[in-house]
Amino acid sequence: MIYYIQKYGGGSRLLPKSTTQVKRTSIREQVYLRIQEWIISGELKPGDKLKDQQLADALGTSRTPIREALLRLEEEGMVQTKANSWTQVAPVDIQQAHRLYPMIWTLEKLAVSFAQANIKPEHIRQLGAINEELERALEQENALDAQQCDARFHQVIIDLSANEELIGVLDGLKKKLRRYEVAYFNGFSGAEQSVEEHKAIIAALIDGNFAAAAENIEINWKNSFRRRFAALETNGFANVLLEDE
Structure with missing residues (x-):
């Protein structure tokens, strides 16, 4: 075990280098x-x-x-x-969504390039299983489950990038997107097409064609971007204004 010296009260003591502070949530x-x-x-x-x-x-x-x-x-x-x-x-701030989506698909494509050496057959099987869960959630019209399955699908690849900075940036961006995502899956306006687009990503990974996988991720996000705005309008998310009374 590796230790470091912590000085206190005029003296010092050895502590494990792996020591972490206890997290407290107020x-x-x-x-x-x-x-x-x-x-x-x-x-x-x-x-x-x-x-x-x-x-x-x-x-x-x-x-x-x-x-x-x-x-x-x-x-x-x-x-x-x-x-x-x-x-x-x-x-919902529609202009914010216009700014966020291109950033996310660009960074996810970058995540694929980092993840190449880490993607194994079991990860591809995991992606397939999650996509099947997404399909079932859509059939059952369960918007929250569908949104969570979609997020988990993309997160598998992001995590395999093993790039903490990239993972952190995408996590912050996607947290802002969740309001749009739930509205999208709640409307189910073409949301089932995401399942087919995910299958194209999986097929490219099976073939070891990471460039195609990255391009299919961009296609998935761009198509979802278009479909989501149709869903937002359908569900009235984009039309709620401040009240004057």
């Missing part, structure tokens, strides 16, 4: 993450009013961490407020 952080998840998943929809006391009762906490969480979410663009009037879930 009540404030838990409240923030829970409300954020409700918004991202679509349980709280654009235009839904957010009342401090109602949220505090639901989460079993005081109003202070609720207010702090809503302030953070407002800074992130997920919540909107009108002074002395109301707080509500913000409408």
Whole structure:
């Protein structure tokens, strides 16, 4: 085992180099993450009013961490407020989606190039199994399960890139996209085509044609981009505006 010396109180001691601090999640952080998840998943929809006391009762906490969480979410663009009037879930920012999608498909193509040496037959089988789960979720019209299956499919390849910086950047970008994703799978407007596009990615990986796999990932994202906006309009996500009253 490798050790390092930590100095304290005029002396020093040996500690394992692998020592990590215990992670603690405060009540404030838990409240923030829970409300954020409700918004991202679509349980709280654009235009839904957010009342401090109602949220505090639901989460079993005081109003202070609720207010702090809503302030953070407002800074992130997920919540909107009108002074002395109301707080509500913000409408989906279509322009943000236009910025995010090209970034994501470009970085996922890069992930394929990093993942080449790490992709094994068992990973390809895993992709096939996840895609079958996606197909079943779509048949059952389960939007959340479908979104999660789609995310897991892409995450397999991203994780195999073994590039922590790339993984971190994509994780942050995709968190912002989840609101669009749930709306997309909730509408099922051509969402089943994602299954076929995933099959094309898998086929390219089986052939060892990583360039084709990367191109098929871009095709999947570009087609999904077009289909998602049709779904957003169908479900009214793109048309929720601030109320004046």
